[in-house]
Amino acid sequence: MRKSCRIPAGAIFAALIALPCLGVPARAELRIDITSGHVEPMPIAIPAFPGGSPNESQAGRDIAGVVSADLERSGLFRPIDPRSFIQNVSLGDTQPRFPDWRQINAQALVTGSVQTQGDGRLRVEFRLWDVFAEQQLAGYGYTTTQQNWRRIAHIIADEIYKRITGEDGYFDTRIVYVAESGPAEKRVKRLSIMDQDGANNRFLTDGHALVLTPRFSPTAQEITYLSYGSGAPRVYLFNIDTGQQEVVGDFPGMTFAPRFSPDGNRVVLSRAENGTTNLYVLDLRTRRATRLTDSQAIDTSPCFSPDGSKIVFNSDRGGSQQLYVMNSDGSGVKRISFGSGKYGTPVWSPRGDLVAFTKIEGGSFFIGVMRPDGSGERLLTRDFLVEGPTWAPNGRVLMYFRQSPTDSRGHGGSTRLFSIDLTGSNQREVVTSQDASDPAWSPLLR
Amino acid sequence: MRTRITGIFGGLMLLLAAACSSAPETAPGGPGGPGGPGAGGPRGVGAGSFAPGSQQDLEASAGDRIFFAFDRSDITPESQEILARQAEWLRRYPNVTVTIEGHCDERGTREYNLALGERRAQAAKNVLVALGIPASRISTISYGKERPAVVGSTEEAYAQNRRAVTTVN
Numbered sequence: 001m002r003k004s005c006r007i008p009a010g011a012i013f014a015a016l017i018a019l020p021c022l023g024v025p026a027r028a029e030l031r032i033d034i035t036s037g038h039v040e041p042m043p044i045a046i047p048a049f050p051g052g053s054p055n056e057s058q059a060g061r062d063i064a065g066v067v068s069a070d071l072e073r074s075g076l077f078r079p080i081d082p083r084s085f086i087q088n089v090s091l092g093d094t095q096p097r098f099p100d101w102r103q104i105n106a107q108a109l110v111t112g113s114v115q116t117q118g119d120g121r122l123r124v125e126f127r128l129w130d131v132f133a134e135q136q137l138a139g140y141g142y143t144t145t146q147q148n149w150r151r152i153a154h155i156i157a158d159e160i161y162k163r164i165t166g167e168d169g170y171f172d173t174r175i176v177y178v179a180e181s182g183p184a185e186k187r188v189k190r191l192s193i194m195d196q197d198g199a200n201n202r203f204l205t206d207g208h209a210l211v212l213t214p215r216f217s218p219t220a221q222e223i224t225y226l227s228y229g230s231g232a233p234r235v236y237l238f239n240i241d242t243g244q245q246e247v248v249g250d251f252p253g254m255t256f257a258p259r260f261s262p263d264g265n266r267v268v269l270s271r272a273e274n275g276t277t278n279l280y281v282l283d284l285r286t287r288r289a290t291r292l293t294d295s296q297a298i299d300t301s302p303c304f305s306p307d308g309s310k311i312v313f314n315s316d317r318g319g320s321q322q323l324y325v326m327n328s329d330g331s332g333v334k335r336i337s338f339g340s341g342k343y344g345t346p347v348w349s350p351r352g353d354l355v356a357f358t359k360i361e362g363g364s365f366f367i368g369v370m371r372p373d374g375s376g377e378r379l380l381t382r383d384f385l386v387e388g389p390t391w392a393p394n395g396r397v398l399m400y401f402r403q404s405p406t407d408s409r410g411h412g413g414s415t416r417l418f419s420i421d422l423t424g425s426n427q428r429e430v431v432t433s434q435d436a437s438d439p440a441w442s443p444l445l446r
Numbered sequence: 447m448r449t450r451i452t453g454i455f456g457g458l459m460l461l462l463a464a465a466c467s468s469a470p471e472t473a474p475g476g477p478g479g480p481g482g483p484g485a486g487g488p489r490g491v492g493a494g495s496f497a498p499g500s501q502q503d504l505e506a507s508a509g510d511r512i513f514f515a516f517d518r519s520d521i522t523p524e525s526q527e528i529l530a531r532q533a534e535w536l537r538r539y540p541n542v543t544v545t546i547e548g549h550c551d552e553r554g555t556r557e558y559n560l561a562l563g564e565r566r567a568q569a570a571k572n573v574l575v576a577l578g579i580p581a582s583r584i585s586t587i588s589y590g591k592e593r594p595a596v597v598g599s600t601e602e603a604y605a606q607n608r609r610a611v612t613t614v615n
Contacts, residue, residue, distance in 0.1 A: 183597070185597060213556065233560065254560075275568035298565065316558075320517075344554075387555055406597055408600070410597045412599070
C-alpha cells in the first residue's frame, strides 16, 4: 500500500530573467479576447529553438514542439506548419526577418535558443514577436536541468498565453486523477498524476485499494482523496514528495468527498452516519473537526469559495439533489439551483465568479456553470455520463470525465478525460494511456 | 424449507437468470457467472448442502439482497419479507455477524451515490434491528456506484444494481 514515489515538482529551474527588448518597445496590439464565445485562433509560428550541439538542437525542437502543442490545445492559437517557414532561424539571429513571417500569415512569432552551461544545465531563452508591428512582446531566459525541459516549455507557453490574452496561463500544471482498468464489477482504480498535457504519467497507488475523488492541496505537494484501504471508505492525505498516506481525522465510519480550503490548512468533507450525511471541516493543524450541517439529508460534495468565506455543496434536503451555498461556518444556507433536474459536484471557480457542476436531467448528464447566486446557468456539454468538473487555475478551462454506456457483455463503459473552454467551445480529449476519471487540476506550479 | 424458498424466490430468480442469460455465453466468464453475486442464488437453490451459517446458506435460505427504486432507500414489501427471513436466519446463527453493502446504479454522481448507498445499507440494517437483531452484529459499508452486480447500461441492470447485500463476515 505505501509506495514511495518521488516526483520532481519544486523549483528545479532557477533564474527567470527578463530579456532586454530588441527593437521598439511594444504596445499591446496583438491580443486575443478570450471572453467572447468564438475565437478565431491566432496564427503563430514557433520554429525549433536552435542550439549549438545536436543535444541542444534536439532539446530546442522538443521545447518548441511542446510550446506549440500547448498553445494549439488551448484553441486560441493556430501554430503554422513549420514546413511553410521561409526563414531558417539560427543561433546568431538578433531580429527575425519579419517579411518572411508576414508572407506565411504569422501574426505572432516565437524564437528561442538552447545552450548548455558549464555546469551541464540548459539555458533556454525565448522571445515573442508581433510580426506585423515588428516588435518584441516578451522575452525571458531560464536555466534548468536537462531532464526538466518540458516544464520550461510549459512555462514559455504560459508566458505567451499571458502576453496575448492578458490572463494567466495553465500549462505548467498537473492533473491528479483515477486511472481505471478491468471489468466494471471489479474495476481497479489507481491514484495517478500527470502533467496537464498527459506527459510524465505516474501511478501513486498500486490498485489494491479502491480510491476515488483525489483533490490537490492549493499550497502543498499533497492530495486528499477517498480510499477503501482500511476496509471502510475514509478520507486520506497523500504526500506526493514522500508517498506517505494517512487517514484524515478520527471519525468513526465513512468519510468522503474531501476538498482543501484555499489556505490549505483545512479539509471539508462528508461523514455518513445512520443514513444521513453531513458536512464537517477538519483543521489539519489541530486535527479538530467541526460539524457544519445537521440535516437528515445527504449533504455532500462541498467546495470552498476561493476567498474561503463560503462553501457550495449539494443536498437532497429539499427532496432532490440541488446546490446550496452557506457561510464557511455552516450558517446562512441558501439553495442556488432551481432548474429542472438534479445538480451535483459543485466546484467554485478560482476566479470566484462561477460554480461549475454536474447536472442530471432527462436521462442525460451535463457539465454546466452558474453564478454563485444561482443565476446565469449555462450548460457546456451533454452526454450519456459526464461528471466531476475541475477548473484550470485561471478559471477559463474545465476538465471532467466522460463514461460511455456499457452493454450486457461488458463492452463499452470506458472513462476518458476531456477539457472544454468556459465558453463551451474547444472540447478536447486529454489523452491517457488507460481509462481515467475524477480529474483534479493543480494550481500553477511554482 | 427449500420448497418454500423456491416458491417465494422463484420470480426473482427467474429475473436474475434472465438477466444473466441475456449474454450469449453465461458459462464461466459471463456476467454474474460462477462466483458472481447474481449467480449465487439460483445455483444455491439447486445445489444443496452449504456450511450452516455461511454466505451460501444465507443466500439459499433467505436471499442475500434487497432492491431499491431509483434514488430511493425505501424498503418495499418484498424487501421487508427478505429481511424478515434474514432476521430469522441470523437468529438461528447467533454468532454470525454481517456487513450490509449499499450499492447504486451508475445514473448518479459519485459522491452522492456513496451517501445514497450508505443510506440504503442503513435502511436494511434498521429493519433487521427492528426485528430484534442486535445492531452490534450488523455493520454497513457503501460502494456507491463502484461495484455493479450486473454489467450494462440498461434499466434491467440498474434495477439489479440498486441493492443492499447482506454479507457474512
